[in-house]
Amino acid sequence: MNTPTTSELAPDLAQIVSCVAGYDPNALPVSRVQEVIRRFVQPLRVAERVDLRAALGRVLAEDVIAPQDVPAHDNAGMDGYALRGADLAADGSAALRRIGTGLAGHEFRGDVPPGCCVRIMTGAVMPAGCDTVVPQEFCRIEGDQVRIPAGVLKLGDNRRKRGEDLRAGEPALRAGKLLRPADIGLIASLGQAEVMVWRRLRVAFLSSGDELRSIGEALDEGCVYDSNRYTLWAMLTRLGCEVLDLGVVRDDPAALETALRQACENADAVITSGGVSVGEADHMRAVMASLGDVVFWRIAMRPGRPMAFGRIESAGHGAMLFGLPGNPVAVMVTFYHFVREALLHMMGAQMQPLPLLSVVAQTTLRKRPGRTEYQRAVLERLPDGRLATRTTGDQGSGILRSMSRADGFIVLHHEQGSVQAGELVDFLPFEGLV
Numbered sequence: 001m002n003t004p005t006t007s008e009l010a011p012d013l014a015q016i017v018s019c020v021a022g023y024d025p026n027a028l029p030v031s032r033v034q035e036v037i038r039r040f041v042q043p044l045r046v047a048e049r050v051d052l053r054a055a056l057g058r059v060l061a062e063d064v065i066a067p068q069d070v071p072a073h074d075n076a077g078m079d080g081y082a083l084r085g086a087d088l089a090a091d092g093s094a095a096l097r098r099i100g101t102g103l104a105g106h107e108f109r110g111d112v113p114p115g116c117c118v119r120i121m122t123g124a125v126m127p128a129g130c131d132t133v134v135p136q137e138f139c140r141i142e143g144d145q146v147r148i149p150a151g152v153l154k155l156g157d158n159r160r161k162r163g164e165d166l167r168a169g170e171p172a173l174r175a176g177k178l179l180r181p182a183d184i185g186l187i188a189s190l191g192q193a194e195v196m197v198w199r200r201l202r203v204a205f206l207s208s209g210d211e212l213r214s215i216g217e218a219l220d221e222g223c224v225y226d227s228n229r230y231t232l233w234a235m236l237t238r239l240g241c242e243v244l245d246l247g248v249v250r251d252d253p254a255a256l257e258t259a260l261r262q263a264c265e266n267a268d269a270v271i272t273s274g275g276v277s278v279g280e281a282d283h284m285r286a287v288m289a290s291l292g293d294v295v296f297w298r299i300a301m302r303p304g305r306p307m308a309f310g311r312i313e314s315a316g317h318g319a320m321l322f323g324l325p326g327n328p329v330a331v332m333v334t335f336y337h338f339v340r341e342a343l344l345h346m347m348g349a350q351m352q353p354l355p356l357l358s359v360v361a362q363t364t365l366r367k368r369p370g371r372t373e374y375q376r377a378v379l380e381r382l383p384d385g386r387l388a389t390r391t392t393g394d395q396g397s398g399i400l401r402s403m404s405r406a407d408g409f410i411v412l413h414h415e416q417g418s419v420q421a422g423e424l425v426d427f428l429p430f431e432g433l434v
Helices: 013-018 030-040 181-189 228-239 253-266 284-291 328-346
Strands: 047-051 080-083 094-102 116-120 132-135 140-142 145-148 171-173 194-198 202-208 242-249 269-273 292-298 306-314 317-324 357-361 372-381 387-391 408-412 424-429
Touching: 013 030, 013 292, 030 306, 030 328, 080 094, 080 145, 171 181, 202 228, 202 253, 228 242, 228 269, 228 328, 242 253, 253 269, 253 284, 253 306, 253 317, 269 328, 284 292, 284 306, 284 317, 292 317, 306 328, 317 328, 328 372, 372 424, 387 408, 387 424
Parallel strands: 094 116, 202 242, 202 269, 269 317, 357 387
Antiparallel strands: 047 194, 080 116, 080 132, 094 145, 140 145, 292 306, 306 317, 357 424, 372 387, 372 408, 408 424
């Protein structure tokens, strides 16, 4: 199927930004940026059926419906003895006669009269008439007699009821679910070998700048190796996207236009790094604007202030555009807080807010109100058991090591001021994000 045109991808960007309260492209709060992106980006809605083992990390395109009850029968929750709860003694021990054994996959068949019990293993079908399982460690065995002390359990204990997990016809998973290992197992428990998912998002990315060199090239004086394409590749791959690396593009209008057109014609989204700051000599901003509906922001955040966003078109194909700053840490911060959610939305995923932990600041954190700061930090446990955090040191936007050493971000919100040592602060862990 062809990539949708820009008219099919999203509504008018200018109309959206005009409706955003307090919109100022030169001092835009993080929350306003996220609002514009959420309202502009649209899911792709191209589905495909894949083998279950190829579905990890994909997004469900339709509900998964349970074809039968799960579990299909009442069964034992642990190893022990299945019995009638009415036979339990309230004020003394009960003595029951063992009349057989039930194993997982080999159920006990027959009636269990009052005063009798059946040896049973975890997962085995409950014998007819039995409603309770006493764990084997509570029992004393004397020949075929099983003695159970009083008060160790009550009627219905350790019995898994038919359909307690899922009822036949009930949705086991809803469309929009990003499939995790437990979800794969759940679908397998329903006997389904395939699942309908949205197709993988195709994302093209490139770096711009005459000073950049790719790995393997000679590093001339004044030049640096391009790390941004590698972090972008890793973040996109972790997100489950198909990636197209267009390399380093020099600061030349014709070369930039050629690269952006190639990206647009072959991908659903395009990510660039570098060349979007106000006043730079780079030609990226002009080329982006010539190819589509693009806005340029100076976001009230640190790091990652400059950003371009919109959609571009070439040869009848449209793609979302994310123009990120050039500094390595700023690229990662803007990706995680703006691009990641947008791509997940394009993939059809149900969006959930990222979890923030409230932890103790181990040092004073200087900040002025009016911008959001993401400080790279480690998470530690204090002797009293509380979680605490401290920064990884210098927070410069070009110091990639600060991200490599960190466990997550200390989030200092837009209106928040300085935080004193010992006060609580929000912490966004990388686990599950990166």
